[in-house]
Amino acid sequence: MLERKEHKKMYKSGKNWAVVTLSTAALVLGATAVNASANTDTESTDVSSTVKVTTDDNNVAVKSVVLGSGQTTATSAATAKETTSESSNSSVANAQKANSKEADFTNSSTSSSASSSSADNKVANSAQVTDNDEQKAAPAVKDTENNAETPVNTKDSSTTDAEKTTPQKENNSKLNKDAENVVKNAGIDPASLTQDQVKALNKVNFSKNAKAGAQMTYSDLKKIGDALVKQDPRYAIPYFNASQIRNMDAAYTRDAETGEYADLDIWDSWPVQDPVTGYVSNWNGYQLVIAMMGRPHHEDNHIYLLYNKYGDNDFSHWRNAGSIFGYNENSLTQEWSGSAIVNSDNSIQLFYTINDTNNAINHQKLASATMYLTADENGVHIEKVDNNHVVFAGDGYHYQTYDQWKQVNSFDDNYTLRDAHVIQMPNGDRYLVFEGNTGTENYQGENQLYNWSNYGGNDLFNIQSLFHLTNTTNIDYKKAIFANGALGILKLNNDEKNPQVEEVYSPLITSNMVSDELERPNVVKLGDKYYLFSATRLSRGTNIDILNEANKTVGDNVAMIGYVSDSLTGPYKPLNDSGVVLTASVPANWRTATYSYYAVPVKGKANQLLITSYMTNRGEVAGKGMNSTWAPSFIVQVNPDNTTIVLAQATNQGNWVWNDNSENNNMLGTLQTSALPGEMGKPIDWDLIGGYGLKPHDPATPETPSTPKTPETPTTPEVPSTPQTPVTPENPKQPETKNGRLPQTGSDSNKAVMGLGVATLLGMFGLAGVNKRRYY
Numbered sequence: 001m002l003e004r005k006e007h008k009k010m011y012k013s014g015k016n017w018a019v020v021t022l023s024t025a026a027l028v029l030g031a032t033a034v035n036a037s038a039n040t041d042t043e044s045t046d047v048s049s050t051v052k053v054t055t056d057d058n059n060v061a062v063k064s065v066v067l068g069s070g071q072t073t074a075t076s077a078a079t080a081k082e083t084t085s086e087s088s089n090s091s092v093a094n095a096q097k098a099n100s101k102e103a104d105f106t107n108s109s110t111s112s113s114a115s116s117s118s119a120d121n122k123v124a125n126s127a128q129v130t131d132n133d134e135q136k137a138a139p140a141v142k143d144t145e146n147n148a149e150t151p152v153n154t155k156d157s158s159t160t161d162a163e164k165t166t167p168q169k170e171n172n173s174k175l176n177k178d179a180e181n182v183v184k185n186a187g188i189d190p191a192s193l194t195q196d197q198v199k200a201l202n203k204v205n206f207s208k209n210a211k212a213g214a215q216m217t218y219s220d221l222k223k224i225g226d227a228l229v230k231q232d233p234r235y236a237i238p239y240f241n242a243s244q245i246r247n248m249d250a251a252y253t254r255d256a257e258t259g260e261y262a263d264l265d266i267w268d269s270w271p272v273q274d275p276v277t278g279y280v281s282n283w284n285g286y287q288l289v290i291a292m293m294g295r296p297h298h299e300d301n302h303i304y305l306l307y308n309k310y311g312d313n314d315f316s317h318w319r320n321a322g323s324i325f326g327y328n329e330n331s332l333t334q335e336w337s338g339s340a341i342v343n344s345d346n347s348i349q350l351f352y353t354i355n356d357t358n359n360a361i362n363h364q365k366l367a368s369a370t371m372y373l374t375a376d377e378n379g380v381h382i383e384k385v386d387n388n389h390v391v392f393a394g395d396g397y398h399y400q401t402y403d404q405w406k407q408v409n410s411f412d413d414n415y416t417l418r419d420a421h422v423i424q425m426p427n428g429d430r431y432l433v434f435e436g437n438t439g440t441e442n443y444q445g446e447n448q449l450y451n452w453s454n455y456g457g458n459d460l461f462n463i464q465s466l467f468h469l470t471n472t473t474n475i476d477y478k479k480a481i482f483a484n485g486a487l488g489i490l491k492l493n494n495d496e497k498n499p500q501v502e503e504v505y506s507p508l509i510t511s512n513m514v515s516d517e518l519e520r521p522n523v524v525k526l527g528d529k530y531y532l533f534s535a536t537r538l539s540r541g542t543n544i545d546i547l548n549e550a551n552k553t554v555g556d557n558v559a560m561i562g563y564v565s566d567s568l569t570g571p572y573k574p575l576n577d578s579g580v581v582l583t584a585s586v587p588a589n590w591r592t593a594t595y596s597y598y599a600v601p602v603k604g605k606a607n608q609l610l611i612t613s614y615m616t617n618r619g620e621v622a623g624k625g626m627n628s629t630w631a632p633s634f635i636v637q638v639n640p641d642n643t644t645i646v647l648a649q650a651t652n653q654g655n656w657v658w659n660d661n662s663e664n665n666n667m668l669g670t671l672q673t674s675a676l677p678g679e680m681g682k683p684i685d686w687d688l689i690g691g692y693g694l695k696p697h698d699p700a701t702p703e704t705p706s707t708p709k710t711p712e713t714p715t716t717p718e719v720p721s722t723p724q725t726p727v728t729p730e731n732p733k734q735p736e737t738k739n740g741r742l743p744q745t746g747s748d749s750n751k752a753v754m755g756l757g758v759a760t761l762l763g764m765f766g767l768a769g770v771n772k773r774r775y776y
Contacts, residue, residue, distance in 0.1 A: 173202075179202050183463070200466060205451050217453075218465050220578040228554060234576075236582075237582055240631065240667055241666065241669035241673050245631075248653070250319055253293075265627045270522075271288065274341070280600060283342060286375065305380070313655050313664075321380050324371065333355070337418060343496050347372050350370070366420045367388065369388040387497055391500065399486065400437040419520045422492075423568065425568070430496070442510060448481065474544065489507070490505060526601065526607065526609075530564070530567065531564050533599050535596055536561055537558050556584035582646070591622040598613065607639070649663055649665070
C-alpha cells in the first residue's frame with residue numbers, strides 16, 4: 001500500500017514538472033514573438049526584413065538596389081506570396097495606406113485598367129507580387145513600320161530564390177534633403193529603407209524641368225495604357241463592320257521591285273496637302289495620296305502615288321499612278337513614310353524616309369524629291385522626279401545619329417529617324433517635324449532612371465517606379481536605359497525644290513526612359529493653336545505590366561497621342577492630361593485592326609479632325625487574301641479645354657476629304673460585327689495567351705452623331721478632367737491588417753498574444769498542480 005502511494009506521488013510530481021516545463025517554454029516563445037514583431041532591424045534572412053515595394057506597374061518586392069553595379073534583385077513570385085501572409089509589409093506599402101486619401105494617387109494608378117481584373121485588384125489590395133509567368137513582351141523588331149510584332153516570354157517581376165540578395169542589417173545611410181522631402185511626402189518611413197534604396201534616392205536629380213521639349217512621362221504611359229485597357233469610349237477607335245471591309249482595287253498594280261502586277265499591301269499613307277492650311281489639296285481637280293505599298297510576306301517597302309477626283313468618296317474610284325521611283329527598286333533600299341505639299345509652280349514637294357537595310361539594320365534618313373505630274377482624260381501621271389536627296393541624318397547633339405546608335409547596337413535599342421512632316425508658315429518658312437531619338441543634349445542611358453522629371457507622377461508613384469525600373473533583372477530596365485524617343489523639329493532654307501537644313505532645334509516632345517518610338521508625327525493647325533499627333537505602341541514603352549494587360553484584354557497595344565501649343569515650336573502640353581487621343585479596340589490579327597493614324601483638318605470645322613489609317617495588319621495576318629487596306633475614316637472632336645472625344649461618324653474606306661457626302665455609318669459596327677466569323681477568340685499570331693476578355697464600348701459617346709455641325713456643346717468633356725478614375729487606389733487601406741512591422745496590428749503580434757494567452761493558461765494549470773501536491 002505504501003509502495004502504491006509513493007508511486008502515485010511520484011507520478012503526480014512528474015506530471016506537474018511536465019506542465020511547468022511546457023508553461024515555461026510557452027512564455028519564452030510568446031516573449032520571443034513579441035520581440036520579433038517589434039524588431040525592424042533583425043539580422044534574420046526572413047522576408048520580414050525585406051522592404052517590399054508595391055509598384056503600380058510591376059508589383060516588385062525589392063530586396064535591394066545596388067547602385068554601383070546597377071544590381072537589383074526581386075523575390076520570386078512564390079516567396080512574395082508567402083511573404084504577404086506570413087511576414088511584414090514594406091514601408092512603401094504602408095505609405096500607400098497613408099496616401100490613399102489623395103486624389104492625386106491616380107498618377108500611380110493601381111490602375112483604372114487593373115480594376116477590370118481580379119488579379120490586379122488583389123495586387124492593389126494586398127500589396128503582393130503578381131505572377132507574370134504567362135505574360136509576354138513585344139521586343140523591337142527590324143521592320144518598325146509593320147504593326148505585326150512578336151512578343152517574347154518574360155518574367156518581369158520575379159527571380160529565383162538563388163538570385164535573392166541579403167537584406168541590409170541596418171540603415172546607416174542618410175537621405176539628402178531633397179530625397180528626405182519626397183520620402184516624407186510619399187508617407188514612407190525613412191528608417192525602413194535599405195541603404196541601397198537610400199543611395200538610389202540620393203542619386204536622383206529632383207529637378208522637374210525637362211532638358212529638352214515637353215515630356216511623355218512614365219505616368220503618361222501608364223495612363224495611356226489604362227485608357228486602352230479600360231476601352232474608354234472617349235478614345236477607343238470605333239468598331240467597324242468587318243463584312244464591309246475589302247481590299248483596295250488600286251492596290252493591284254505593278255510591283256516596284258518585280259515590275260509585275262500583284263495584289264499589294266498598303267499601309268502608311270499621306271495626302272498632298274496645302275502647305276499652310278493642311279487641307280487636302282485640290283490638284284487640277286484631283287486629290288493625291290502617297291502610300292507605302294508592297295507584296296505581302298516580302299521586305300517590299302516602296303512608295304506609290306494614288307489619285308481620285310477631288311471630293312469623290314467612292315473607294316473603288318481610286319487609281320494608282322505607279323511607283324514614284326520606278327520599277328528597278330530592291331529590298332535593300334526602301335522608302336518609308338513622310339509628307340507632301342504643293343510648290344508654287346504646281347509641282348509636288350515630297351518628303352519621305354530613305355531606309356538603307358544593307359547591313360540588315362534600318363539606317364533611316366530624312367529625304368526630299370520634287371515630283372512633276374501631268375493630268376489628262378486618262379488620269380494622273382508621274383512625268384519625272386528630280387532633286388532626290390538626303391535632307392537630314394541627325395546632328396548628334398539634338399538628335400541621335402546612326403553612328404552613335406551603332407556604338408551600342410543593342411537589341412533593346414531602337415533607332416528612328418523618319419516620317420518627316422512638312423508645314424509652312426504664312427511667311428513662307430518651312431519646317432520639318434519628324435520622329436527621331438534624342439542626342440547628347442539629353443541622351444539615353446542609366447542616368448535617365450534618376451531624372452525625376454521623367455516619372456511625372458506624385459512622389460509615391462515616382463519612388464515606386466524608380467525602384468521598379470532600377471531592377472536590372474526585368475525587361476523594363478533594359479528598355480528604359482535605351483528609351484530616348486523624340487518628336488523633333490528643324491527649319492528648312494528657302495529653296496522649296498532643293499531644301500536643305502537651315503537650323504536644328506531641340507525636340508518638341510521627348511520620351512526618355514519611357515518609350516523608344518513615337519511614329520508618324522503630323523501637325524494640324526486649328527484656329528490659333530497647333531496640334532501635334534503621333535502614333536505609338538505600348539510595346540515600345542517600358543511598362544511590361546500595362547503592355548501585357550493591353551494584349552490580354554484587347555489583343556493590341558497601339559494608340560495615337562496628341563499635344564497642343566500656341567506656337568509651332570512649342571511649348572506643347574498633352575491633350576487629355578496624358579496625351580492619349582486614340583486607343584486600339586480589337587485584336588491585332590482581326591480584319592478591322594487599324595494603325596498609322598494621320599489627322600487631317602476638316603474644312604469649316606475649327607474643332608474637328610478626320611482620322612485616317614490603314615486596316616488589317618500586313619502579311620495576311622487576318623487570313624489568306626485579306627491584305628492591308630485603307631480603313632474607314634472617322635471624326636475626332638477637339639474641345640476648348642484641351643480634351644478630345646471620338647464621334648460616331650464614319651466614312652467609306654479611304655476618305656481623305658470630309659464633305660456632305662462623306663458620312664456612311666453603315667461602316668460602323670459593334671464588338672460582334674467588327675469580327676469576321678472565326679475571329680472572336682482566335683489566338684493572336686504572336687502567341688499571346690488565348691482569349692481576350694474584350695470590352696464593348698460606344699464610340700458615339702453622348703455627342704449626337706446626327707448633329708455634327710454643333711460639336712461646340714459636348715456633354716461629356718467635363719469627364720476628361722479625371723480620366724484616371726481613381727477608384728481602386730483607395731483599396732491599399734486593407735493591407736493594414738497584414739502589416740507585421742507594427743506589433744499592435746501585425747500577424748506576428750497576434751501570434752505573440754496567442755502565445756502569451758496559452759502560456760498563462762498553462763501556467764495556471766501548473767500552479768494548480770503545485771497546490772495539489774501539498775495534500776500528499
